């Protein structure tokens with residue numbers, strides 16, 4: 001994941017163009033992604049696929065010809081989707097096109113102008129203050145022409161047609177937590193799930209540009225949508241904050257309950273938030289017409305950490321341990337969806353004697369002996385064919401993985417029979 005983030009960090013991505021294509025090509029070196037190209041002008045739900053934007057070079061030079069704002073030094077210096085321009089401007093005329101963060105005078109902001117034909121440069125407040133009066137040469141060597149919107153898709157088939165959708169955005173330039181942490185974790189997750197010998201659900205991965213990407217996918221895949229039974233948007237998971245799960249609009253979907261359960265038992269406390277129509281691509285999946293059971297996993301919510309959408313969101317800001325920890329929580333959540341099962345107790349009249357079946361001796365030397373014994377008793381009592389292991393775990397307020405292990409042990413001892 002670290003290597004991928006280092007490879008992707010310098011690339012100037014936007015919602016369309018070569019940056020996205022290069023990013024997907026790098027991911028495809030490790031995953032058999034299908035790359036889709038949707039022509040500019042295509043109607044997608046209430047939107048239209050925009051023109052494709054590509055940038056080659058951009059700078060502001062002073063009278064001595066020195067590039068004082070230079071796209072080659074940092075791709076955040078150019079407002080994303082800026083229209084091309086070549087001009088000589090006074091500082092006061094240029095000023096309207098310069099964006100800074102006066103409160104964070106050393107940082108370059110990240111700005112976009114996707115759907116209006118504007119141009120602009122982003123720079124630190126300190127840099128702006130050092131610019132004297134005089135004329136400046138302004139060059140944005142970019143193209144904004146009919147092309148395509150590019151996204152990547154991977155379907156890992158499972159035993160069932162029911163799907164888990166995993167979606168991450170791929171449209172930000174040199175920003176690490178938002179959004180390279182999500183890309184790296186999604187890729188690693190796909191590799192791990194691909195390596196599993198069997199999967200119950202089919203698992204669909206989308207690497208899409210924000211907003212217009214999921215809108216385009218939803219518009220083109222109306223037949224697939226009914227198969228999506230659970231889903232997760234992964235975004236911003238490498239910062240120091242606590243794990244945060246934002247529920248789907250439904251609020252009581254199985255993914256909502258599974259993620260809340262995992263966070264409640266996680267080794268470090270996590271948070272769950274109710275749905276709101278703000279944030280990342282869950283806004284599209286959870287728009288009322290679709291209302292898909294798709295939640296979002298993040299750490300500190302977007303826009304509420306000082307590094308957000310600035311040059312300080314760099315590779316040093318992202319902790320690989322935090323990304324890995326989140327990935328483990330996502331896997332634990334998916335395990336609930338994949339492994340939940342109903343069993344029937346074959347000895348339901350009185351508690352069966354665990355000792356004579358070796359179930360005590362099995363755990364007697366274990367430091368968690370009492371805990372394991374309790375897991376066995378909860379599992380035995382509620383495996384009546386009606387309660388699934390996950391429902392028992394919720395009821396018992398015990399981790400799903402422990403009760404699932406207890407059920408397998410009881411099944412091996414002939415006390416439970418798996419129903420479905």
Ligand code: ZN
Nearest residue numbers: 172178179309
């Ligand atoms: Zn963002």
